[in-house]
Amino acid sequence: MRMPKRIKFRKQQRGTLRGNATRGNFVAFGDYGLQSIEAHWVSARQIEAGRIAAQHFLRRQGKVYIRIFPDKPVSKKPLETRMGKGKADTSYWAARVKPGTMLYEIAGVPEDLAKQAMARIAHKMPVRCRFVGRRLAV
Amino acid sequence: MTHQTETPRIEAERREKVGTTYSRRLRKAGRLPAIIYGHKKTPVAVSVDEKQMLILLHQGTHVLEMNVKGGPTETVLVKDLQFGFLGDDVVHIDFARVDLEEEVTVQVNIVFVGQPHAATQAGAILNHDRTSLEVICRVNAIPGEIRADLTLMGEGTILTVGDLALPPGVRAAADPGTPVSHITFVKKEEEAVGEEVEVAATGDEPEVITEAKPGDEKDTKAKGSEGSG
Numbered sequence: 001m002r003m004p005k006r007i008k009f010r011k012q013q014r015g016t017l018r019g020n021a022t023r024g025n026f027v028a029f030g031d032y033g034l035q036s037i038e039a040h041w042v043s044a045r046q047i048e049a050g051r052i053a054a055q056h057f058l059r060r061q062g063k064v065y066i067r068i069f070p071d072k073p074v075s076k077k078p079l080e081t082r083m084g085k086g087k088a089d090t091s092y093w094a095a096r097v098k099p100g101t102m103l104y105e106i107a108g109v110p111e112d113l114a115k116q117a118m119a120r121i122a123h124k125m126p127v128r129c130r131f132v133g134r135r136l137a138v
Numbered sequence: 139m140t141h142q143t144e145t146p147r148i149e150a151e152r153r154e155k156v157g158t159t160y161s162r163r164l165r166k167a168g169r170l171p172a173i174i175y176g177h178k179k180t181p182v183a184v185s186v187d188e189k190q191m192l193i194l195l196h197q198g199t200h201v202l203e204m205n206v207k208g209g210p211t212e213t214v215l216v217k218d219l220q221f222g223f224l225g226d227d228v229v230h231i232d233f234a235r236v237d238l239e240e241e242v243t244v245q246v247n248i249v250f251v252g253q254p255h256a257a258t259q260a261g262a263i264l265n266h267d268r269t270s271l272e273v274i275c276r277v278n279a280i281p282g283e284i285r286a287d288l289t290l291m292g293e294g295t296i297l298t299v300g301d302l303a304l305p306p307g308v309r310a311a312a313d314p315g316t317p318v319s320h321i322t323f324v325k326k327e328e329e330a331v332g333e334e335v336e337v338a339a340t341g342d343e344p345e346v347i348t349e350a351k352p353g354d355e356k357d358t359k360a361k362g363s364e365g366s367g
Contacts, residue, residue: 004344005344005345006344006345006346007344007345007346008346008347008348010346010349020223020224025223025224026225026226031269035224035225060260060263060324061263063263099223099224100225102225107265108264108265132224132226134269135221135225136219136228137245137269137270138195138200138216138217138245
């Protein structure tokens with residue numbers, strides 16, 4: 001699963017997910033993309049599940065780009081533990097996803113195949129998604 | 139390669155009231171806010187028909203004859219587009235005044251045609267590094283699209299900007315060696331699917347760069363004991 005190689009601090013505060021994505025909100029590398037229309041944390045496990053679902057479906061065709069990276073450590077207290085005694089250890093890593101964030105991109109496959117692959121990824125995501133193509137360029 | 143034979147015409151209306159509220163009202167009414175600037179004249183805030191404009195943009199139109207109501211007809215170049223929060227709906231357009239003989243730099247879409255020989259081999263993946271190309275040409279010679287013939291790749295695995303057949307009077311702004319399309323090979327399916335699993339096995343925890351290393355900790359303890367003794 002994906003996670004940072006080097007970090008500055010072991011634990012982070014939770015923060016908030018306000019507003020829409022202003023960066024990474026269009027298809028930049030591939031031909032088609034899967035865009036989030038909700039805000040949520042997407043865990044490294046979910047990102048990996050999406051990647052595997054797409055690559056198993058596409059077999060050796062095309063290229064799958066992952067546009068999000070889980071750089072946020074999320075801590076969780078062990079079961080049957082009393083409250084207090086400080087912040088718990090990191091349980092998993094998550095990517096912060098806002099409405100508009102491009103989650104995955106696919107290149108080198110026809111539209112119908114890309115659509116089917118993206119539908120399989122969307123099932124693994126904790127957010128509602130939509131299938132998009134490249135936007136207009138001038 | 140397709141050239142635009144005739145400059146499309148579009149009707150525009152002057153915007154007397156500008157700002158977010160009035161722009162939103164215009165969009166609700168099916169019009170698109172825009173601005174015309176350039177050639178050392180005062181900028182004019184206008185609005186155009188959204189449907190008509192989007193059709194033209196999807197056709198790859200760059201230059202327009204804009205007839206502003208109650209004003210002169212101007213030749214304009216689509217300079218910039220602003221998109222909504224989902225990144226694909228056009229919310230505002232910038233037009234720059236141009237002369238037909240003026241030289242400009244514009245992005246032109248690349249249309250890929252043909253199948254390269256190397257792409258037919260097992261495990262070959264055809265990747266397009268760029269889907270549009272920045273070209274420098276006269277306003278009246280802007281191509282609607284650039285056709286990239288992938289069969290020109292021959293036995294090779296890379297197509298560069300230099301390999302593209304550009305129309306006369308059009309030159310690429312990018313370096314001729316810049317890749318447009320390339321072919322990569324996947325050796326084994328298992329490798330491609332399981333590549334991320336290896337990463338997980340090797341790196342369980344990331345390195346914390348601000349934390350003291352074990353060697354440093356000993357030193358500080360030793361110093362502390364010396365001080366107390």
